[in-house]
Amino acid sequence: MSNRAARKLDFLLTVLLCMVFVTTRHVPHIQAQAKTESPAQNIADTWQGTVHAGRDLRTVVKISKADDGGYKAVFYSIDQGGDSLPVSKITLEGTTVKMALAMGGTYEGKLSSDGKTITGDLSQGPKPLALNLTRATPGTEWTIPPAEPKLLPMDANAHPSFAAATIKASPPNKPGKGFGFRDGHFVTMNTNLNELIAFAYGLHVMQITDAPPWLGTDLYDIEAKPDTEGQPSLKQMQMMVQKLLADRFKLAFHHDKKELSAYVITVASGGPKMTRSAAGPNDPPGFRFGGLGDLMVKNLSVADFAAFMQSVVMDKPVVDQTGLPDKYDFDLKWTPDDSQFAQFKGTSTKAPPPTDDPNAPPALSTAMQAQLGLKMGPANVPDDVVVIDHVEKPSEN
Numbered sequence: 001m002s003n004r005a006a007r008k009l010d011f012l013l014t015v016l017l018c019m020v021f022v023t024t025r026h027v028p029h030i031q032a033q034a035k036t037e038s039p040a041q042n043i044a045d046t047w048q049g050t051v052h053a054g055r056d057l058r059t060v061v062k063i064s065k066a067d068d069g070g071y072k073a074v075f076y077s078i079d080q081g082g083d084s085l086p087v088s089k090i091t092l093e094g095t096t097v098k099m100a101l102a103m104g105g106t107y108e109g110k111l112s113s114d115g116k117t118i119t120g121d122l123s124q125g126p127k128p129l130a131l132n133l134t135r136a137t138p139g140t141e142w143t144i145p146p147a148e149p150k151l152l153p154m155d156a157n158a159h160p161s162f163a164a165a166t167i168k169a170s171p172p173n174k175p176g177k178g179f180g181f182r183d184g185h186f187v188t189m190n191t192n193l194n195e196l197i198a199f200a201y202g203l204h205v206m207q208i209t210d211a212p213p214w215l216g217t218d219l220y221d222i223e224a225k226p227d228t229e230g231q232p233s234l235k236q237m238q239m240m241v242q243k244l245l246a247d248r249f250k251l252a253f254h255h256d257k258k259e260l261s262a263y264v265i266t267v268a269s270g271g272p273k274m275t276r277s278a279a280g281p282n283d284p285p286g287f288r289f290g291g292l293g294d295l296m297v298k299n300l301s302v303a304d305f306a307a308f309m310q311s312v313v314m315d316k317p318v319v320d321q322t323g324l325p326d327k328y329d330f331d332l333k334w335t336p337d338d339s340q341f342a343q344f345k346g347t348s349t350k351a352p353p354p355t356d357d358p359n360a361p362p363a364l365s366t367a368m369q370a371q372l373g374l375k376m377g378p379a380n381v382p383d384d385v386v387v388i389d390h391v392e393k394p395s396e397n
Contacts, residue, residue: 154230
């Protein structure tokens with residue numbers, strides 16, 4: 001899956017993100033499904049329908065038979081280009097079609113008795129979007145545009161800035177949240193200034209002090225074009241946002257040290273259980289969700305993992321004390337509690353409520369120890385904080 005396709009999904013499905021949405025290729029696992037189906041129930045075909053998400057987005061879903069007898073599928077949002085959006089799991093149970101997209105979001109619909117339509121919803125959060133799919137024919141099938149070429153990495157020695165940036169207040173009650181780099185642009189949606197500062201300087205919002213209240217409540221949509229060609233690294237993206245904050249928000253601050261309540265990651269007894277990454281030196285990292293609490297990590301160190309967790313998931317800073325230098329690939333599945341994913345407060349996207357399902361994944365700390373061989377627990381630690389000296393609301397343009 002291309003980086004561009006993964007980022008585009010955040011906006012199509014009005015998601016989460018997260019933060020710093022740099023992704024990597026992923027080969028989806030398809031769940032087996034061994035059932036006898038009538039011809040009308042065989043959903044291996046091309047399906048298409050339109051999502052009404054602020055503007056009409058035509059969607060094509062190609063479903064085919066998997067080698068194990070189940071199904072596999074891929075989404076295309078053809079009005080946003082020809083990149084594919086893989087499906088990590090698809091099932092047909094009776095007349096119910098369920099799909100989980102690899103970058104988050106689900107689809108559930110009902111197959112009609114004649115097998116020609118699927119009436120359902122595409123959702124991630126409390127406000128699903130209607131997506132009714134019709135089995136396409138050679139005469140009605142929409143053309144999928146060619147995928148755009150992948151951006152080459154930005155020159156590692158470049159110190160980029162944004163050549164131009166548009167900052168607008170997010171429309172009230174706009175669903176979802178997005179933060180990332182797509183189509184050669186840095187783009188955010190429903191982002192507050194605390195989140196921008198935290199991303200730019202590798203902080204948790206609790207490490208920002210003496211800030212006026214609006215830094216955590218005013219939401220912005222930003223689109224900015226770098227002055228340097230190519231896909232920026234994480235450090236280069238942070239560098240550009242730092243310059244944007246100083247230029248457009250007139251941000252000035254100084255550093256200090258303060259003892260903070262944090263989560264500390266250490267190695268559990270028995271050692272780490274993660275797989276060392278085989279990614280190349282120029283391969284991007286990946287930190288993405290197939291659903292809140294269903295995390296896929298590629299080519300990240302534990303320090304990087306801690307930074308992403310404090311940015312996206314946790315309500316306190318996360319400190320890596322493992323001393324592990326390697327980069328890893330792993331999946332982590334847990335059931336979130338109500339303290340996690342707090343950055344979605346103020347938007348329509350919500351973390352799922354607690355569940356009493358005995359088959360649900362365990363809590364995060366239990367899951368990390370069992371699945372990764374890492375322990376994470378609370379502690380008071382001295383940590384860097386930034387003290388806001390001056391900041392202004394930007395003028396829109």
